[in-house]
Amino acid sequence: MEEKAKAEEKKIGMTETWLRKHRLLYDGATRHPLILSIRDGTINIASFKTWLAQDYLFVRAFVPFSASVLIKAWKESDESGDVEVILGGVASLEDEISWFKREANKWGISLSDVVPQQANINYCRLLEKLMSPEVEYTVAITAFWAIEAVYQESFAHCIEEGSKTPAELKETCMRWGNEGFGQYCQSLQKIADRRLQKASDDELKKAEVMLLSVLEHEVEFWNMSRGNV
């Protein structure tokens, strides 16, 4: 039976079907040693600072990518509600960038001196490719959901009961691990599932390959902090 029919039979979306199929890679992205070290309190602060500085640069590139998804939703979506959901995400990025600046200041990081590492350059390149008008909305929204979901799952794990996350890192974990962000990710997942249900086989293949690419880039992104271990 083809995957789409299997998903329908099990009453789960295509994204969940893919996450089950690629569990190992998804766990690699959401249960990375950096995340586990935050959760168990053994984090090396230099690793955290590397992640923070690199992620600031990533988020700056994530702004135009998010805007490009918004444009695709406006042009291609069959449901007007998609625009509101994505707009909410775009709007929150201004606050996120301000937060990065404050947080960097707190840790004595000069953001203007941060040089992007190769994994970051590669990931930002992927975002740029996704911004192309040739990339279908279905593929772009799948990537958008996956990028946000990895952070949500990762940081939510650090604030679950029993975690020993250091007090000074709790705010960072709350930023992506909070319930509101979780609901936003679920809304994105619903949009992606709705689009994938109607997608052609060719689009489905492209979206699945894109999901794998996002997960691989996320793992590489976390790995940058290993230079400090």
Ligand SMILES: Cc1ncc(CN)c(N)n1
């Ligand atoms: C690498 C990365 N991936 C995802 C997110 C969440 N927007 C982020 N800030 N940085």
